Amino acid sequence: MTLVLLETQIASADSVIDFVSSIDSTYDIYEIHITNAHPAGADQEFQVQANAVGASGFNETVTSIFTNSYHNESGSSTDWTSSAGDSQGNGTAYQTMAQNVGDDADQSVSGILRIINPSSTTFATHCQYEGVHSQHNDYVMHIKLAMYFNITAAIDEFSFKFDGANIATGTFKLFGVGE
Numbered sequence: 001m002t003l004v005l006l007e008t009q010i011a012s013a014d015s016v017i018d019f020v021s022s023i024d025s026t027y028d029i030y031e032i033h034i035t036n037a038h039p040a041g042a043d044q045e046f047q048v049q050a051n052a053v054g055a056s057g058f059n060e061t062v063t064s065i066f067t068n069s070y071h072n073e074s075g076s077s078t079d080w081t082s083s084a085g086d087s088q089g090n091g092t093a094y095q096t097m098a099q100n101v102g103d104d105a106d107q108s109v110s111g112i113l114r115i116i117n118p119s120s121t122t123f124a125t126h127c128q129y130e131g132v133h134s135q136h137n138d139y140v141m142h143i144k145l146a147m148y149f150n151i152t153a154a155i156d157e158f159s160f161k162f163d164g165a166n167i168a169t170g171t172f173k174l175f176g177v178g179e
Helices: none
Strands: 002-014 017-019 029-039 044-052 062-072 078-082 095-101 109-116 125-134 139-149 155-162 167-178
Touching (some): 029 044, 029 155, 095 109, 095 125, 095 139, 109 155
Antiparallel strands (some): 002 167, 017 155, 029 109, 044 095, 044 155, 062 139, 125 139
């Protein structure tokens, strides 16, 4: 598979990073690569939502399962869990991608959101996210998120934000996935 870079956005004290013009029927799969998204405040949830073609408000219906494994810096706590509180069943809220992200210099979010067949008007748009982040309490988290937008309309816009602070820094790259 070949990645074709379509758009790059560099965060600098932005409240949101939105991709609103490059997702269409050109590719069956798109990826958004997030590198070192760093919040302007501690203990932040990093989140995503989408819009169907012609819609506004970033409030599409989401069904998701959020799982994580973690390890703290002292080595005293490790585990793997699913998080019902960060999963949605036909919810319209922004979907959590990272929990309790810290604002220390060594704390940020990095990962890849894969968007599958967003131009379909027959099937729901499925997404997979895998990423890592550092929490404010010095835990490293490995996140796996599976979700779909429970509508049969094309999805053409994605929005990323922290729930209570600006995105101080970070690089967001949108790729089309070719064969």
